[in-house]
Amino acid sequence: MVSFDQIEFAATPHLNAKQDDFAETILLPGDPLRAKFIAEHFLDDAVLVNDVRNMLGYTGYFQGKRISVMGSGMGIPSCSIYAKELITEYGVKNLIRVGSCGAVSDQVALRDIVIAMGASTDSKVNRMRFKDHDFAAIADFKLLNTCLTQANKSQLAVKVGNVFSSDLFYTPQPEMFELMDSMGILGVEMEAAGLYGVAAEFGAKALTILTVSDHITQNTHLSSEERQTSFAEMITLALQTTTNL
Ligand SMILES: O=P(O)(O)O[C@H]1O[C@H](CO)[C@@H](O)[C@H]1O
Numbered sequence: 001m002v003s004f005d006q007i008e009f010a011a012t013p014h015l016n017a018k019q020d021d022f023a024e025t026i027l028l029p030g031d032p033l034r035a036k037f038i039a040e041h042f043l044d045d046a047v048l049v050n051d052v053r054n055m056l057g058y059t060g061y062f063q064g065k066r067i068s069v070m071g072s073g074m075g076i077p078s079c080s081i082y083a084k085e086l087i088t089e090y091g092v093k094n095l096i097r098v099g100s101c102g103a104v105s106d107q108v109a110l111r112d113i114v115i116a117m118g119a120s121t122d123s124k125v126n127r128m129r130f131k132d133h134d135f136a137a138i139a140d141f142k143l144l145n146t147c148l149t150q151a152n153k154s155q156l157a158v159k160v161g162n163v164f165s166s167d168l169f170y171t172p173q174p175e176m177f178e179l180m181d182s183m184g185i186l187g188v189e190m191e192a193a194g195l196y197g198v199a200a201e202f203g204a205k206a207l208t209i210l211t212v213s214d215h216i217t218q219n220t221h222l223s224s225e226e227r228q229t230s231f232a233e234m235i236t237l238a239l240q241t242t243t244n245l
């Protein structure tokens with residue numbers, strides 16, 4: 001029987017891209033089909049660089065700058081695997097999540113763009129990496145500042161603040177939504193706190209930009225087709241941000 005150590009991976013257990021296939025900056029949507037959509041509609045000369053588990057990853061150019069985009073999967077464990085391998089095995093330095101989220105506040109509406117300055121969570125991952133203490137999972141200031149400057153320049157309204165990264169999409173604690181609203185949570189999603197923890201642990205910069213696809217407390221939703229295709233403003237904001245890094 002062949003042991004795990006004896007298996008020769010093309011690159012990592014989860015990525016079959018060649019050493020310099022990824023750019024220094026990568027956009028990370030949860031959905032690999034959103035990565036394909038971004039590559040096909042927003043990048044020039046995009047080539048597929050990863051297809052392990054159909055977690056499609058591409059590298060191309062935006063306004064002449066080399067940029068990658070890849071799905072990260074759903075949830076902190078999946079996103080953490082890809083973020084860690086991209087940083088430590090491929091030298092990726094800037095990771096920008098472009099995701100969807102649910103809103104819990106009447107001050108936040110469907111299609112709003114939320115930038116996660118920080119991410120609260122019910123996940124234990126950052127306590128695992130921080131000796132059981134509370135680690136403040138925050139965006140990299142340079143990425144955040146560059147993104148906000150770009151949003152202002154584009155006259156694009158964004159909401160900036162705290163989000164909640166949940167381990168369970170189907171939560172057994174719906175009473176949390178009211179508390180989240182009262183504590184200023186702008187959106188509920190499933191990766192930001194983990195992505196920020198991985199970036200801190202392995203020395204990279206990370207930012208999360210979200211589009212509100214569901215209003216949890218108002219029970220309104222974008223269709224799945226809209227979720228995949230209607231995030232143009234957020235994607236453009238993320239890509240324009242990368243040109244100023
Ligand atoms: O649209 P994405 O980026 O996948 O983000 C959100 O959507 C998924 C849940 O439907 C979770 O991954 C959550 O974080």
Ligand SMILES: O=c1cc[nH]c(=O)[nH]1
Pocket residue numbers: 100101102103169188189190213214216
């Ligand atoms: O995690 C998520 C993502 C989108 N919408 C939600 O309600 N939750």
